[in-house]
Each structure stands twice: as structure tokens, then as C-alpha cells.
Amino acid sequence: MPHDTPSYMRVADDLRRRITSSGEWVAGDRLPSRAQLAAEYEVGPNVVQKAVERLIIEGLLEGRAGSGTYVRQPRERxxxxxxxxxxxxxxxxxxxxxxxxxxxxxxxxxxxxxxxxxxxxxxxxxxxxxxxxxxxxxxxxxxxxxxxxxxxxxxxxxxxxxxxxxxxxxxxxxxxxxxxxxxxxxxxxxxxxxxxxxxxxxxxxxxxxxxxxxxxxxxxxxxxxxxxxxxxxxxxxxxxxxxxxxxxxxxxxxxx
CATH class of the missing domain: 3.40.1410.10 (Chorismate lyase-like)
Structure with missing residues (x-):
């Protein structure tokens, strides 16, 4: 990935890998909190927020009010x-x-x-x-x-x-x-x-x-x-x- 790639894209890429490739989280699983992920990736919470939002846009994750962020069930489309x-x-x-x-x-x-x-x-x-x-x-x-x-x-x-x-x-x-x-x-x-x-x-x-x-x-x-x-x-x-x-x-x- 180019060196000028934003930090949130690098975090999004790794989260995507952990879901789609390594199977660390599967459909229906709840992701760790934003604070936990920020500490793990050594970035600010805003970076994690943007990374998660990117994966929500892609349809890989979904946010549930008052509950957290979950791996979304696969779509037909x-x-x-x-x-x-x-x-x-x-x-x-x-x-x-x-x-x-x-x-x-x-x-x-x-x-x-x-x-x-x-x-x-x-x-x-x-x-x-x-x-x-x-x-x-x-x-x-x-x-x-x-x-x-x-x-x-x-x-x-x-x-x-x-x-x-x-x-x-x-x-x-x-x-x-x-x-x-x-x-x-x-x-x-x-x-x-x-x-x-x-x-x-x-x-x-x-x-x-x-x-x-x-x-x-x-x-x-x-x-x-x-x-x-x-x-x-x-x-x-x-x-x-x-x-x-x-x-x-x-x-x-x-x-x-």
C-alpha cells in the first residue's frame, strides 16, 4: 500500500483481513470497542471511527445503537x-x-x-x-x-x-x-x-x-x-x- 495511504485506510484493510481472511470474527460477532481497537492499533479513536465507517459503507460491518459494531450477515448483492x-x-x-x-x-x-x-x-x-x-x-x-x-x-x-x-x-x-x-x-x-x-x-x-x-x-x-x-x-x-x-x-x- 502506498506510503501516503491514510491511517484509517490501513486500519480498515487490517480489520477487513481479520474478518474475511483469518476468520477472527464471523457474521454476528461483536467487534471490540473503539477504545480497545485504538489501543491495539496505536492510533486515535477518530482513526478507528473512520476505519469502521469505511467498512460499514462496504457492507461488511453494521452499527447497532447502544450495542456496538457487528460483522454483518452476507448480502446477496x-x-x-x-x-x-x-x-x-x-x-x-x-x-x-x-x-x-x-x-x-x-x-x-x-x-x-x-x-x-x-x-x-x-x-x-x-x-x-x-x-x-x-x-x-x-x-x-x-x-x-x-x-x-x-x-x-x-x-x-x-x-x-x-x-x-x-x-x-x-x-x-x-x-x-x-x-x-x-x-x-x-x-x-x-x-x-x-x-x-x-x-x-x-x-x-x-x-x-x-x-x-x-x-x-x-x-x-x-x-x-x-x-x-x-x-x-x-x-x-x-x-x-x-x-x-x-x-x-x-x-x-x-x-x-
Whole structure:
């Protein structure tokens, strides 16, 4: 884990390991008090509080008023957490997400270089319609089972003539947009996601193993560099029957 990872994320990672891997606590078990965990990890109670809140967001723990924090019974639907911390773990955020849930993340992809940008993609990337892009279609898998689809576009004006022009080929294949762009000096600063409920098309249903017309969540995601320039945009499709999406939003604390 990167050295700049917040303390509460490191505590959350270890608590998650103790629940999902070592079996120290199982569904229905009550965790030690915040004070006990703070002493064990040699951190402040606020750090433990944030770590526990993170695992509650993920659906791994639940708080019971006046009683404490318990390991939650497994859900039929898993929770996919969209967070600014997804990009701080290095490598592929998807693979890291699945690893935290005890699953093996993988994907299949197909890239097409020199693809003219349609009008709606050009608008999102602040380029002209017809400007050349690399379009990559992904099928993301957890333990070999479909999890989500993604249709990604990157302007060749940024990546052309570089080792990362094809996202899943070359020395930096599989690293994720943020890490790949960093290798050519493009620093991603912000991501904007717009979720919209939709119904599965026949193609989506076939790829995701759901039925035509089933509810899916469509996420329009765009990455921006430190100058506010869009550097990649994608349409992500998640089957609602298997996954629910949660957004972790940090609250800026006033300066003392």
C-alpha cells in the first residue's frame, strides 16, 4: 500500500483481513470497542471511527445503537464502493477492489486505435467530433464471473506516439488510467461520475449474464488532469441485481 495511504485506510484493510481472511470474527460477532481497537492499533479513536465507517459503507460491518459494531450477515448483492481512495492503491483500482472482497479480479478487452470520436464523446473530452481516439471495450470479471462493462475513450492527441497508446498493451498494460497517464507526465487530479439507472440491452444482458431489460446502473465517468483537461471518458455498466453502488464522499474539516 502506498506510503501516503491514510491511517484509517490501513486500519480498515487490517480489520477487513481479520474478518474475511483469518476468520477472527464471523457474521454476528461483536467487534471490540473503539477504545480497545485504538489501543491495539496505536492510533486515535477518530482513526478507528473512520476505519469502521469505511467498512460499514462496504457492507461488511453494521452499527447497532447502544450495542456496538457487528460483522454483518452476507448480502446477496455485493457493494461496490466508488471512492477517491480507489486511485491511491497503485495498479488497477478494479483489481484492488476485488482483492479486498476476497475475489480475483480480471478483465478482457479490445482496443481500436484511430477511432473518430462521435459527437457526444467529443463533447465530454473537449475535442472536435471526428478527432482520433483509442476506444477500448472491457468486460470485468470477479472469479471469472461478469461484474461490469466499460466503454473507454482516450484522445490520441494525448497518448499517440507514447508507450501507453493502447491501454492493455505495452509495458504499462493493466495499470489503470491514473497510473498509465502518470508515466507520460499527465497527472490526473479529478474524476467526475454521473450515475443513471437504465435497462440492459440484449448485448449487455448477454455479456453480464442477466436478462434483457434487467435494471443496470450506467456510470458516465470522466478523468481530468491538473489543468482541468479531460483525458479519458468511459461508460460503465453494472448489473443492479448483483451489485449496489455506494459513494464515499470525504467531508472537508474546517481548519483549527
Amino acid at each position: 455485493m457493494r461496490m464502493v466508488r471512492s477517491r481512495h480507489r486511485e491511491r492503491r497503485g495498479g488497477s483500482p478494479f483489481r484492488a477492489d476485488m482483492r479486498e472482497r476476497g475475489r480475483r479480479g480480471s478483465w478482457e478487452s479490445h482496443s481500436q486505435a484511430r477511432t473518430p470520436a462521435p459527437e457526444h464523446i467529443a463533447h465530454r473530452l473537449a475535442i472536435e467530433p471526428g478527432d482520433l481516439c483509442v476506444r477500448t471495450r472491457y468486460e470485468f470479471l470477479a472469479d471469472g464471473q461478469p461484474v461490469q462493462l466499460s466503454d473507454s475513450w482516450e484522445p490520441m492527441s494525448i497518448t499517440g506516439e507514447t508507450p501507453i497508446v493502447l491501454p492493455e498493451m505495452g509495458p504499462y498494460a493493466g495499470m489503470g488510467v491514473v497510473e498509465r497517464m502518470r508515466t507520460i507526465g499527465v497527472i490526473v487530479d479529478t474524476t467526475v461520475e454521473i450515475p443513471r439507472p437504465s435497462r440492459a440491452t440484449q448485448e449487455q444482458a448477454n455479456l453480464l449474464g442477466v436478462s434483457l431489460g434487467d435494471l443496470v446502473m450506467e456510470i458516465e465517468r470522466t478523468y481530468y488532469d491538473i489543468e482541468g483537461r479531460p483525458i479519458e471518458t468511459a461508460d460503465i455498466t453494472v448489473p443492479d441485481v448483483r451489485w449496489e453502488i455506494a459513494y464515499e464522499i470525504g467531508i472537508q474539516q474546517p481548519e483549527a
